[in-house]
Amino acid sequence: TAELYRFGVDGIITKPINEEILRQQAENLIYETRYHSRLAARYHLEFPDAVRDALTGLYTYGFFMDHLSLLAKDAQQQKVCLTLGMIDVCEMSKINAQYGYAAGDQLLRQLGSLVGRLVRGEDLCARYGGEEIAIILPRTSIKNALIPLKRIAATINATEFYLPDHAEAIRVYVTMHTAELEQTESVQGFIDRTRSSITNCQS
Secondary structure: OHHHHHOOOOOOOOOOOOHHHHHHHHHHHHHHHHHHHHHHHHHHHHOOHHHEOOOOOOEOHHHHHHHHHHHHHHHHHHOOOEEEEEEEEOOHHHHHHHHOHHHHHHHHHHHHHHHHHHOOOOOEEEEEEOOEEEEEEEOOOHHHHHHHHHHHHHHHHHOOEOOOOOOOOEOOOEEEEEEEOOOOOOHHHHHHHHHHOOEOOOO
C-alpha cells in the first residue's frame, strides 16, 4: 500500500469492492480533476505567451520570481503554507557533450511538456535556469507537496526520451529539492534553502 501511494495513487479500494465507496471516490476524483482543469485554464487565459519560456513552454524565470514574491507575502500575512520544489536534471552537461546541444534542447523541451502536464492546476511551474525546473505549490505543506512532487520525479525517471537523429531512447534522472516557507523568511532565502536541500525521491 505504501509503495502504491509513493507512486501517486490517490486511493485504494480493497476487495470485496463496495460499490458505494467506489462511486464516491470516482465522484471525488472527477470533481478534483474538473477543479484543477478550471484553474489551469484560468492561468493560461490570464498569462499570455509573453511570460512563457520559449524552449520548455513553462513560465519564465522573471514571472516565477514575481509570482513567488506575491504568494510568499500572502502566505506570511495569512499564515498559510507555501512549498517550493526544484527539479534538477542530473548530468545534463554529459548529455550535451554526448548528443549535442540541439539534442539537449529537445530533451528540455520534452521535460517541460511532461512536467507541465503533471503539475496540479493550482501550481505554477517555471524554468528557473539551465536544467532546473521550479514548482510553486500554494497553500500546501511540505508533507502534502511531496506526494505530487515525488510522482513527477518518479515519472521522469521512468520515462524514455527520444532525441533527434538518435534511434535509441535515453533515460534521465532528476534530483529533487523542497522547502516550506518560514514566517519571517525572504524570497531569496526561501529559494536558496530549497536549492540546498536534498529530498529522497524514493521514500
